[in-house]
Amino acid sequence: MFAQILARRALHTSRPLLSAQPGLEATLRNALKASMKAKDKPAAACLKSILADVTNATKSGVNPNEPINDEGVMGVLKKGISQRTQASESYSPTSPSPHPENYSSLLNEINLLKSFLPEAPSNEVLQQSIDKIITGLTDELKASRGVAGQVLNKLWEELGDEKAGVDKKVVGKMVQEALKKLQI
Template identity: 35%
Template sequence: MSLLATLKDAQKAAMKAKDKPRLTAIRAVLAEVKQREIDNQTTLDDAGITSVLVKLVKQRRDSYTQYKDAGREDLADVEAGEITVLESFLPQPLSEEEIATLIDSAIADTGAAGMQDMGKVMGVIKAKAEGRADMGKVSGLIKQKLSA
């Protein structure tokens, strides 16, 4: 079953269960997917929908941090709930060992020798780990490997 079909089924289930927080988060994803499809005049595949989910989770995390810093626990809790819902549609996260193996193989595949090859390595890894790993942390690990 495609990710879009899964999202639509989850939307129906949330409507039937009258689960407003979950329904709100799912509708946000579906709206963003539809907007991207209209803007780019294409149909998004699972990888495209995953990138939308990653973007929305990142936005929610930023909002959560800002609300926490401002002392708005009520709004921070709403964002935390949406993060949980959105993350449930993302693929299983990679373990530290899997990330290290992925980085090593990407460096070997691209023949990266130094920091000037960072973009090549990130391109290979992003295609394989999008939504399954924090790309900021992955970037830091790649920098450590390439500068060593």
């Protein structure tokens, strides 16, 4: 009986049932509920904003009727962190017009959003892996134009599931710097 009611409800609502949502989105929704119950207004506002971005990403995707996968949700989280980081720089104590309250609230939001991302390897660990991969390359491959792509592909293979928490732009810059040192 309960399953029939849920199925009927699913037909009449535009939002899919919680069980149909991927893991990370469901985790965010559960965190929103918990923050609302705890009357933590800043956390609730931040999570509502991110979930609105997730819904927007879902509806503007290739198939708007399908829920977004965890990689897509992580992309939305990273974009939200990036936006808040940029905004916090304009409110920082060293900026021309500092606003300590806004700065600290943005830092709290950044930390909240980062807590939902998987743990990423440290930059030192990434640099060691990149150096190890580059030293394992043949001289012919080191001289080729596609060497950066080769290094990145091998790094992603080596990291496996840990690559989800890694900022690809930062890693790309690290690979380029390591290759520049090699040419000097």
